[in-house]
Amino acid sequence: MHQFKMSKCFSFTASRDWFYRHSFANAGLRSVRTDIGEGTVMHCWVPKIQNKSRPNLLLVHGFGANAMWQYGEHLRHFTSRFNVYVPDLVFFGESYTTRTDRTESFQAQCVMRMMDEHGVPRMSLVGISYGGLVGYSMAAQFPEKMEKLVLCCAGVCLEEKDLEEGFFNVADLDEALSILLPQTPEKLRELMRFSFVKPAARWVPSYFLTDFIDVMCTDYLEEKRELIRAILKDRKFSNLPKITQRTLIIWGEEDLIFPLELGHRLKRHTGDSAELVVIKNAGHAVNMEKPKEFIKHLKSFLFDSPSSTPSSAHSGLLLRYWSEYKYGLTKHN
Template sequence: MAKCFSFTATQDSCYRYSFTRAGLKSSTTDLGDGTIMHCWIPKKHNPSKRTLLLIHGFGANAMWQFNGIIPQFMPKFNVYVPDLLFFGESYTTRAERSESFQAQCVMSLMEAQNVTKMDVFGLSYGGFVAYSMAAQFRERVGRVVLGCAGVCFEEKDIDEGGVFKVVTSIEEAAEVLIPQTPEKVRKLVKLSFHKPPPSMPSCFLQDFIESF
């Protein structure tokens, strides 16, 4: 029986409206070689403002992670909010999967938007991409802020049960970060939040998994 209502799709539409109301518009760029990048860009780029690039972490798409803070940044910055590859509407047919490749694609996207200088904020996995952008494109990246991104972690921090004894392998990390069942989503939330939501109905969690 087909679903008559999707909480996730409804919330996604609300976020889309919120981004548009804040002064952004949806834009899709073909980088060639099988790579498509989606990004929320200013309806009108103001040359007198600095450019701020917001890079999301693991999750549905950029809207779900940055919706609440966009209005605070818009008065002072030209805000760009891309979907990283394999999130939202961005994808590639190429085999590369590293944060270095993600960084190169994001920079190519910004070049296509005629943006040559930017400040960058990266959240979680997006922090690794932001760090890679700063390392690869020093002349183009200004200020960098990393949130919840363990860019200094080494393999021994996991293997020897150091400060990050949560997973024991890459496979287990992927299972936690990309949950495929409501139970796995609850585990991820428990690891991610100081005070997890008291109730997460399985029907909502399954809808989220199926939507993204």
């Protein structure tokens, strides 16, 4: 009876969040909230001391949890070489707005205004999934400020008609929303099946999944639904702007959320400035299923010398979401 009460009182998710918060602080980052005006507040982990001689790297998360959960296991690879910035996008973590704009273009503007407030003139970016959509928009809107891009399983080339034509394994947008924003243990398990080639969530007790949902998946729920609807609304590949920055596209070969065809579309669209890397036996959460391969490609792309890169993209980087679900839900084993 005593053990049952303890399990009911203890929140694995909240304790994991506490651990990440301390690990980010120990990595030389501090938590800062910035009022960028017009009813918008952006939260970001920023360097305690900005080293002007280092390039700047922006790590942008996707849906799920918050920025700490997305990049907690990757942060250590970059803090010794870059001034690393890890923001919460609007309606994730501690970032929010009273404005009604839900487009990734608006998200991109909010992140850039926040970076301006922190005095960052140029940066590279890693964007996972939805974070890649935001990163691509930043590169298109602010080309003079963006250096290299890493876009991981980012459905930038998605079209509204793709859903209607059965491109995804869901019946309609409502079903997709119920999976991408899970509110029950079964829906969270379903998300894991979509995100990983070998999902582990079926072995996780339901009370752990419920705890994760209660702590991480209930805030700004309707606003997040609106963000997803805004991605698809009137979206046409022909309207996608071109970008010129050096770009690394990383994709899991068996991605069921944003199928690999979207990666090939993005490579064709970006042309010679981009490289596509396909990682085998990996799904949407490729950064967690194949972390060693993922980091190896990031380092190879981001750590090379400025002299070996085009003049339009010197140093830098930008590091989404479903990945950290797995880590948070299985690490207790």
